[in-house]
Ligand SMILES: Cc1cc2nc3c(=O)[nH]c(=O)nc-3n(C[C@H](O)[C@H](O)[C@H](O)COP(=O)(O)OP(=O)(O)OC[C@H]3O[C@@H](n4cnc5c(N)ncnc54)[C@H](O)[C@@H]3O)c2cc1C
């Protein structure tokens with residue numbers, strides 16, 4: 001039996017019907033056409049599908065779309081809509097990506113980390129990102145990018161449009 | 168991958184949840200964090216007709232310590248355990264296990280209760296509960312019963328939980344006097360299930376062991392309570408010889424299999440080394456502080 005759900009996606013209310021077995025990642029990519037969220041492993045291991053549910057990083061391949069009913073959803077499209085967010089700028093400047101497949105998930109985990117801990121150490125960054133796998137960069141430049149974003153965000157105290165700060 | 172079709176229920180109270188469990192019987196499955204169940208549904212290892220999502224039931228995410236008991240609710244997530252100052256200061260075995268379960272994103276959703284009900288022999292929480300001598304409150308529409316952790320697990324992914332029952336509460340005897348603990352885990356990479364894990368929980372009186380709990384992860388068909396090792400420690404001062412003897416007994420209690428993570432001999436040896444290190448760490452922690 002289909003269920004009607006209403007979720008706030010990147011600041012906008014979306015009401016629709018979904019089959020209960022529909023995974024959140026398919027809802028986001030195929031129904032909402034927000035293809036910034038990637039499917040890597042499809043087995044809950046890689047973190048490429050990370051989105052924020054009420055501000056908290058979740059693997060959208062391991063959550064049902066019906067579970068987003070009444071909740072706030074933030075995908076990479078909301079980070080820096082219009083102009084590059086400091087996290088995106090830092091990934092670009094520090095070469096925090098190569099193929100870019102892991103990048104949306106990396107940036108959302110980084111976003112949640114910095115909302116919770118604006119001045120993380122290298123160790124804390126590595127820990128917070130340990131659920132996101134990158135096959136290209138060797139992580140060094142990702143860590144550098146998050147450090148650099150922390151510094152820039154402290155200076156600018158910027159908040160991305162439509163995104164929810166939370167823990 | 169797409170799960171087989173199912174009906175979805177999102178009760179808002181525990182009573183509603185219990186009524187659904189009662190009505191749906193074998194066909195109903197509780198959805199807590201979903202971090203084991205959803206992968207199982209996707210792989211079609213499970214295809215229940217109904218999911219009962221308890222995430223909208225208020226007040227199930229509690230952790231509190233009263234009447235000499237630490238109580239944990241079924242929606243208390245790994246992340247909350249990782250961040251709890253109460254667990255860090257008084258139940259270090261739990262705090263240390265929490266940060267080593269899966270990865271941070273899984274920990275944001277996965278629950279301790281769900282891990283216990285899932286009963287993966289490589290799951291970390293079962294061993295912690297065995298070491299802490301926990302008791303589980305299993306509620307059904309008709310009533311409620313308490314089952315000790317040591318009587319709960321029955322082989323790989325098996326428990327005494329009935330289809331109409333909810334693991335409604337975890338009870339752990341509150342620590343008193345000087346106590347300490349440790350969770351030692353060997354994993355191939357961060358976020359992996361354990362190759363071997365050892366949980367240690369100690370309570371001391373006047374420099375002697377009042378009670379010792381030791382639980383073993385991933386070295387048998389289920390999480391194992393190393394009861395002979397625990398008994399050998401009771402009433403003893405924790406000198407190096409006593410610790411060595413207990414570690415040998417814990418290794419003997421392990422019943423591992425050889426696989427790509429290691430051989431039987433290797434895993435048993437890791438149990439011995441981890442028990443020794445864990446007991447020393449727990450002893451030092453008990454000496455340093457944690458008086459309750
Ligand atoms: C990539 C990955 C790595 C992981 N690594 C580890 C690890 O290193 N160590 C570890 O311990 N775990 C690990 N896990 C498992 C993780 O800890 C899960 O969170 C946990 O096993 C299940 O908890 P859950 O709340 O997600 O339960 P769910 O997935 O929602 O449920 C699991 C099972 O328990 C039942 N259930 C849940 N709650 C209740 C309840 N209150 N009453 C009755 N039945 C209930 C469900 O019906 C289902 O059968 C990993 C998982 C993944 C995907």
Ligand code: FES
Pocket residue numbers: 038039040041042043044045046047048049050059060061062
């Ligand atoms: S696609 Fe979801 S964790 Fe890899």
Ligand code: FES
Pocket residue numbers: 096097098099100101102103133134135136137
């Ligand atoms: S940039 Fe290619 S996977 Fe990370």
